[in-house]
Amino acid sequence: MSLPSTPAATDPAPRRARGRPRKTADERDDGNRRQALLREAARLFRQHGFAATSTRDIATAAGMQSGSPFYHFDSKEALLAAVMQEGMERALQRQQAAIAASVEERAPEPSDCLRVLVRSHLDVILGPDSDFIPVMLYEWRSLAEAQRSEVNRLKDAYEGTWVPVLRALHDSGELRGDPSLARLMLFGALNWSVQWFDPARRASLDDLADTALQLFLKDPA
Amino acid sequence: MSLPSTPAATDPAPRRARGRPRKTADERDDGNRRQALLREAARLFRQHGFAATSTRDIATAAGMQSGSPFYHFDSKEALLAAVMQEGMERALQRQQAAIAASVEERAPEPSDCLRVLVRSHLDVILGPDSDFIPVMLYEWRSLAEAQRSEVNRLKDAYEGTWVPVLRALHDSGELRGDPSLARLMLFGALNWSVQWFDPARRASLDDLADTALQLFLKDPA
DNA sequence: CCTACCGATCGGTAGG
DNA sequence: CCTACCGATCGGTAGG
Numbered sequence: 001m002s003l004p005s006t007p008a009a010t011d012p013a014p015r016r017a018r019g020r021p022r023k024t025a026d027e028r029d030d031g032n033r034r035q036a037l038l039r040e041a042a043r044l045f046r047q048h049g050f051a052a053t054s055t056r057d058i059a060t061a062a063g064m065q066s067g068s069p070f071y072h073f074d075s076k077e078a079l080l081a082a083v084m085q086e087g088m089e090r091a092l093q094r095q096q097a098a099i100a101a102s103v104e105e106r107a108p109e110p111s112d113c114l115r116v117l118v119r120s121h122l123d124v125i126l127g128p129d130s131d132f133i134p135v136m137l138y139e140w141r142s143l144a145e146a147q148r149s150e151v152n153r154l155k156d157a158y159e160g161t162w163v164p165v166l167r168a169l170h171d172s173g174e175l176r177g178d179p180s181l182a183r184l185m186l187f188g189a190l191n192w193s194v195q196w197f198d199p200a201r202r203a204s205l206d207d208l209a210d211t212a213l214q215l216f217l218k219d220p221a
Numbered sequence: 222m223s224l225p226s227t228p229a230a231t232d233p234a235p236r237r238a239r240g241r242p243r244k245t246a247d248e249r250d251d252g253n254r255r256q257a258l259l260r261e262a263a264r265l266f267r268q269h270g271f272a273a274t275s276t277r278d279i280a281t282a283a284g285m286q287s288g289s290p291f292y293h294f295d296s297k298e299a300l301l302a303a304v305m306q307e308g309m310e311r312a313l314q315r316q317q318a319a320i321a322a323s324v325e326e327r328a329p330e331p332s333d334c335l336r337v338l339v340r341s342h343l344d345v346i347l348g349p350d351s352d353f354i355p356v357m358l359y360e361w362r363s364l365a366e367a368q369r370s371e372v373n374r375l376k377d378a379y380e381g382t383w384v385p386v387l388r389a390l391h392d393s394g395e396l397r398g399d400p401s402l403a404r405l406m407l408f409g410a411l412n413w414s415v416q417w418f419d420p421a422r423r424a425s426l427d428d429l430a431d432t433a434l435q436l437f438l439k440d441p442a
Numbered sequence: 443c444c445t446a447c448c449g450a451t452c453g454g455t456a457g458g
Numbered sequence: 459c460c461t462a463c464c465g466a467t468c469g470g471t472a473g474g
Contacts, residue, residue, distance in 0.1 A: 033459080049362065051272035054452060065460050070454060072459095138359065140416075141270065177435040181424065184417055185410035185436055192409025195361075203402065214398040215406055216436055254443080275468060286444050291470060293443095445474085452467075458460085 034072045036062040042083045042131035050080055050135075050142040080139065081147040087132025088154035091124045095161060110168035111217060117162055119209040121190055126197050126205060134194045159183070174217045186216060255293045257283040263304045263352035271301055271356075271363040301360065302368040308353025309375035312345045316382060331389035332438060338383055340430040342411055347418050347426060355415045380404070395438050407437060 040061035044053040055076050056066045073079040098120040102108050108116070125133050136151065143151070166183055169175035175182055189212060203211070261282035265274040276297050277287045294300040319341040323329050329337070346354050357372065364372070387404055390396035396403055410433060424432070 047362075049270060049272055051270055052363070055454085056452080066452095067454075067461080067463095068459055076453065141268075142273070175436075177432040181429070181432045182436055184413065185433060188411070188413025188416075189406035189409040191413060192405065195409075196405055208402070211398040211402045212406060215396075215403055218439060276470085277468075287468095288445080288447095288470075289443050297469065443474105446472090448469105448471080450468085453465100455464080456462090 033062070033064070037064075037069055037072055037079065038083055038086055039129075039131075041079050042087070042135055045080065045083060045135045045139060046131045050076075050139045055079075077142075077144050077147065080135075080143060081151065083132055084136040084139075084143065084151045085154065087136050088151060088158065090129075091133055092154060092158050094124055095120050095158060099161070110165055110172065111174060111213070111220070113165045114169060114217070115209060115213055117165060118186075118190065118212050119205065122193070122205045122208055125191060125194055126199070126208075137191055137194065159187075162186075169217065172220060174220050176218060182216070186212070189215070254283070254285070258285075258290055258293055258300065259304055259307055260350075260352075262300050263308070263356055266301065266304060266356045266360060267352045271297075271360045276300075298363075298365050298368065301356070301364060302372065304353055305357040305360075305364065305372045306375065308357050309372055309379065311350075312354055313375055313379050315345055316341050316379060320382070331386055331393065332395060332434070332441070334386045335390060335438070336430060336434055338386060339407075339411065339433050340426065343414070343426045343429055346412060346415055347420070347429075358412055358415065380408075383407075390438065393441060395441050397439060403437070407433070410436070 037058060041053075041058045044057055044061060055069050058079070059066050059069050062069075069079065073082065095117065098116050099113075102112065102116045124130060125137070136155075140148075162183055163179070166175060166179045166186075170179045170182070177185075193208065197208075258279060262274075262279045265278055265282060268274075276290050279300070280287050280290050283290075290297075290300065294303065316338070319337050320334075323333065323337045345351060346358070357376075361369075383404055384400070387396060387400045387407075391400045391403070414429065418429070
């Protein structure tokens, strides 16, 4: 419509995007470098812990010089906060997508909902690119007080999804014990797998989900 | 019998223990200092993590100068290993004592045995002087390979106690799912409480044990 | 167990 | 994003 094909033969130097001062390639690269730092930080924080990982280690892993991470992040703590935030955002997305997919198929039973949540959670903590959430789970004390609230917001949303499902299972008698304590213990059972799960051996994530449900759920009345 | 009361009046300086070069008081004191270091190390390692705790922090907490911990321990890593070993020895003692006490009362059902193990475990990780085992649970990666085997021996003994109990419950139908996976998930549910349990609020350790059993056990057939 | 100290490493910055 | 650097801290040691 309002885009006449005025032949710009008079314009010798063709410009790509009007508002930006050229160097679109550099900008995409900047994003790549930041993402590389996040990814390597998550991997190293998970493997060795926050305090035992130096910003130099992270820089080297991302192919940078020792001072360069501070061009992208204000401090080592800000890098940790970014890892946790990124992890929670991805986890929340994956959780919501899994729920949406299961609702689309049919009206799910509460136990089906729990299976979806458990399976999605196992994927978040043990699947590919799963370094971010374990860092959040096991390095929480290293996060400065000031930066906890934002991550807590996402964490509350993620955990809140479980509440109505667990309550429904409690009401139907399939889950015994206080639902709030049950949620904490279920999370414990699942999150602990970060310490022992070996993707090469033992069970698959599907097997883990099956066992968890067998363990925690009673037969429906 | 062969201990004639020869009056040692000819001996002007009375000696306490023949083999040791006097200073029994100092020796007991040495043990106290070492114990103080262990206790403060466990507390600080639990609170801030191994890597984030300096040997100076530990020395100060124990009322010593910065170099003094190395009179008692070869290295910071040796101090960590000693904390874990001390913790596992205490845990194993408490576990065996709890079992012995429960067997004395009556021939216990498998579910009673599990209750005893769960309650004793909660005491080990959440009760008084419970800094040692959480350090082992959450700082394992900080322990040097060479020092893992000794702690692993104790850990295997502690965990081995659970195996026949869980198998019996599985055979009676009270516990569903693979017993070996069940043990890992049960440990996860309990160990995770280190992250959220607040002795001032919420439930008591007895309540926690009750909920865990309600959650994991089916009604006996 | 203290005093005094060392070499190494760390998070972070100025200036380009 | 790199170069070059700083002040602080750390684990550990010699000598008493």
